[in-house]
Each structure stands twice: as C-alpha cells, then as structure tokens.
Amino acid sequence: MLLDWRIVYTGGVFISLFLFIILISKRQKSTADKILTAWFFFAVIHQLLIGWYAFNGMSDMPVLIGWELPFPFLHGPFLYLYILFLTGQQRRESHDILHFLPALLSAIILAPVLPSMSVQEKLGASPSAYAPLFEWMVRGIIVSGLVYVILSLVLLYRHRLNVALQFSNTDKITLNWLRYLIGGMGAIWIVVIFLPSASSLYVVVTLFIFFIGYFGIRQVGIFSNPPPAHEVYLPAVVQPVETAPALETVVVSPEKVKYEKSGLTDTEANRIHTSLTTLMQERQCYKDAGLTLGDLAKTLDIHPAILSQVINSKEGKSFYDYINVLRVEAFKQLLLQPVSQRYTLLSLAFECGFNSKTSFNRNFKKITRLSPSSYLKEMNICIQEED
Template structure:
C-alpha cells in the first residue's frame, strides 16, 4: 500500500509541475524525474506482489533505472544553481542507454520466457545482470558527491550576485542529496523494504520543495515544451542563455574579457557610491548584482570586478556592510529609541534576524546588543 501511495504522489506532483505556470528549466527536469520514479515504484510493486505473472509487460525495463536517478539529481541541482556545463546533458545517461542495449536479448523473449527468467532469479542472464548492476551503487554515490560539490560552489557564488541568501541558499537540496546518499547506503545493506520507504519520503520531500522553488537567476524561467529535453534543444537553450550571468569560479577567467583600466574602475566606483548614497538601494532586501548593474548601465561582470577591486569584498558583503552602516547611523538617533533593534535592521535592508546578527558580528566583532551597550544606546527591545 505504501508503494501505491508513493506512485500516486509521484504522478500527482509531476502533474502539478507539468501544469505549473512560469515553469523554470529545473521544473522540466524534476517533472520527468518524478514520472520515472513513479514507474520505478510501480515496477517494483509488480515484482514484489508477483503480479508480473499476470502483467509481464514491464519486465526488464526497471533494471537500468537506478543508473538514471543520479544524473537527474545532478542535472536538477546544476540547473537550479545555474552551473551549466558545456558537455551535452545526455552524456550522463549513456550508462543507462548501454544497459538497455545489453538487455535487448532479454526484451526479445516472449512474455512466458521472461516470466521464467524472473521466477528463477535471472537464469541465463546472471553474468549480464552482474555487469549491469555492478556500477549502479558507485554511480549513485558519485553523483551524490558531485551534487554536494555543486551546492558548495553555489553557496560561494550567490554571495557574489545577491545581497541576501536565506531564500536561495538551497539548504533543502543539501538535505535531499544526503537523503539520496542514505538511500544508496540502504541499497548496499540490501534492505529493499527500507529502501523504498526512504524513496517514498524522498518523493514527498523533493515534491514539496521542488514545487515551491522559484528560479534563482534571471534566466531560469521558461515555458518551452518538454521536448526541450533533447540534446539539440538543450544546446539551443544554453545558447539562448549565453547572455545571462554565468557562474565561473576562477577569478582570472571571470574578468579576463572585461579587464578595466584604473580610470574606468574609479569612474564606475564613484557612480556606485553616489547611487548608494543618494538612493540607498541597499535598503531593498532582495537587491541583486544584476539589478544594480542595470541601474549603473554596466554589465554584472563589470560591476562585480569594480566591487571586488575597489571595495576588497564580494557583492554580498559590500551591500550588507552598507546596511550595517545605515543601522549604526539610525540606531543612535534619539527619536528611534522607541523601535526595536530588529525593526531598525529591517529598515536598513536586512530581511531576517539571523542574517542581521550574522553579518553584524562578522563586520564589527560584536553582537547588535553588545554594540548598543558599548555605545550606551537604550532601545525598547534589544533582541
């Protein structure tokens, strides 16, 4: 019954994603992944219930599916975090394709012959099944590690493009990836029942957060049809997004095409300071590098170079330091004694207590409360 519930939930969540308005590219990956998971659960249920004797039509098709889950996880995270790879995405599915090709001999058998093979633990195909199953667990664990590496890079990258991280740090995907790792460990231990219970929980988790997750980067919202999941369409999609801000870890590579002279750096930096002093854009809690660059009439890559070179910090730290300075100027004013620390922090541009306390301590070495005590500032509630 639990597996039937998992199948229904998978299909329901996939349907929600297929019909979701303003779908992101990641949704076009998650929806077929959930559909595949539903089929995997269905095939497993047919096997454990011995229903395959009356319904042998799916026999053999479930065997290579575990080789597909790892690539789907990796590609889903790569898309959400905008860490595109120039290699065609379909390369990740080559092992599964090879496995299906190796099973062609089995697929050509009659239904009655397939049933006999399954009833006798794969008789006649033992060596072939061993070859196919051998890379399944290593492949799954490798993709778990690769996915965690992507998420680690993402945490570093968003600090260079956004002034907030709370809604876009994708912590839920870290837990999801660890959950995938636990599923693979369960497979190693050979407990099928616990494995598929974990899969059911995995479906609920990824479905709930996946549907809620919006595109983080400006180029991630699309309504192109699902047929885009082909090598040609994916290539076109990447080419269409070449103008979007790419995430590049190497600083030298990042700026080599937009090297600015000292005069240009000084000029853009001056414009930036005047804009911040005049309009206090840092008070927008969701200010991004891309939005600020548009206001200055420069590329986001150029602005990032200016901030890194002239301020000696990334965009996230630059904006939050301005917010802290604004907080300090505001909190000392006598007319603001009736306000709380948090309300003044929100007015300065912070969007959470955690972010405010973390960044304030990082910049000053003091907690906000300790700072107020040091400056002999009395507020209504120093929390």
C-alpha cells in the first residue's frame, strides 16, 4: 500500500501537468507566460524523475539515476526571469540565457561521469571516487536557489516602487501572486537545508504546486488571457525627478538646472503643466479609478518621465498624490451639492475616482488632516457614511 506522502506527490505531478496544459493552450502568450510555460515543462520532468525515485523504479531504468541533478539549477533562473519579464524590468541588452549556464554545465559534467558509475555507486550504497563532485554539486544547487530567491525579492521590491510611481490607486493592485511564488520557492530551499529527507521534500514541493495552481487560477491573467490593461511603462522609464534619465541633449541656463537631467526647459515645463491643468479641469481624468501615469502621458502626447518630472516640480507632489488631491477636492465640491445627500459617503468617493474605502479614508485624512466623518461634522453636512 502506498504511503500517504506518495499519494500526495502523485497528485502534485498531475496538477503540474494540468497547469502546463493550461499554460501551453493559453492564447496571446506574453514573454512572461512563455517563461512560466517552459518552467512548468521542466518542473513536470523533474517531478517525474523524483517520483520515479519515490516509487523505487530505479531498477527498471538505472541509466536515469543522477540525471535529476541539473534540474534544481533551472528553478531559480526561471523564477527570476518570470518575475523580471512579468514586472517589465527586463533590459534589451540583457543576456538572459546565461542564467541557465550552471544547469548546462552540470549536465555536461555528468554526461561522462554517470555512465562510468555503477548503480550501487549512484545510490550511495558503495564508495565512489565522484562523491566529492556530487557534494559540491548539491552545495551549488542550494546556493543557486537561495541567491535567486534573494534576487527575486529585489525585483519585487523594485516593482512595488514602480507601482507607487505610476498608479493613482494602489489598494487593489495585488502582488500576492509574486509573493507566493517567491515564498514557496524559499520554503522549498529551507526544507532542503534543514529537513533533508525525501518525504519532506516531496510533500513541500507538492504543496507548493497545489498552492500555485490555486492562487494562479484565481489571479486574472496568469492561466487565462488578461483584460486590456492601462498604459504602464518600464521602471527604467519612469523615475522620480531626482533620477530621471536624460531624454535629449539641450543646453539650459543655470537658473533652469532643475530640468538639466532631462533637457526640459522651464518654458516647456510650464506649457506642459498648463495643458495638464486644462485637461484635468475639462475631462476630469482623475475620476478614472484605474488611471496611470502612462495613460495621462499618452493623452498629452509626451514622454511619461517628462510628465512625472513636471508634476514633481510644478505641483511638488508625486503622480499618486497629485491625482488623489484632485479627487479629494472633487469630493469636497460634490458634498456641497444638495443632490449628494441622497447618496452614501463611499458612493460619492467612488464617483470621484477612489476605488476602495481604505484608499479614500487614508488619502482624505492625509490631505485634509481630518477623517471624512470629522470633516462632515466640521462643515455641518449630513451624509450617510455607510451603505
């Protein structure tokens, strides 16, 4: 009778295969989708090899023993590259294929070694001259796994900063999918280091697959085609004004040094700011809860880094704060209209572009120094606060 952990592991293999089939049949795959598909392809093969060990199938095909070693070198790079492309942090000149060099080198090293070893040597039942090689390879696998988990965490941190720079509402932008991927991989390496038993590894890998399958299917766009997104740019394109990249070479006078890095003159900045103010007054773009810096830059037909710089210098605010100040001011004006008394406080907030109660309360208090309810009392306005 099969042990419980073997039954669980078998389920994990089938779940991996199922997710791979979903990914490969997904239409309009992005580069990140293709990386995730390739990752699941190799993950299925790796799981099958480990399962083959779990069910003591080595005697049937002893030639396969040892060939599971290159696969752990793949998971870290796949995790890193998937997050890199999913968050738009890749660079054109990057040599991504080099991340898979350790896996390739380990396979090249094993190619002449494994055929020269007996089955007993491969299983560790008898001494082998290649034992130090395998010990160093296992250490290399652990180092590789930990390094790529750390690098992935760095990418996630940078992505959080990018979201704050470009989006006017961040409450409903979830980074949980990336956190689950990184956390799951980290948990696997912790088990490998501190609980180096086959059953523990099989169970944690299977739980990770179940976990990723469940949350990946729940998150729109991972295993299905995502809805049309707002205009978003790479983190390298949009930066705070202090580190904005040079966009063109223009000679500027000393009094205009604050625009020196982007080549933007004070006259041009004033023109853009005037156009932005007019646009907000006439079209009230801030009422779009999903508005991004890219959307606004596209409407004004300017580079997003330039628009970010103008908002920083002329308004003294980030894009996020600038839009939410406009929303709060619109909300305050809406409160003065008698017809608004028919609606709840939250419905009025949504009308002004906020997308959650938490976001509305936080930004309102940050800007006015009062909570919405305190402001209503101070202004002697009677509005329903809850639905």
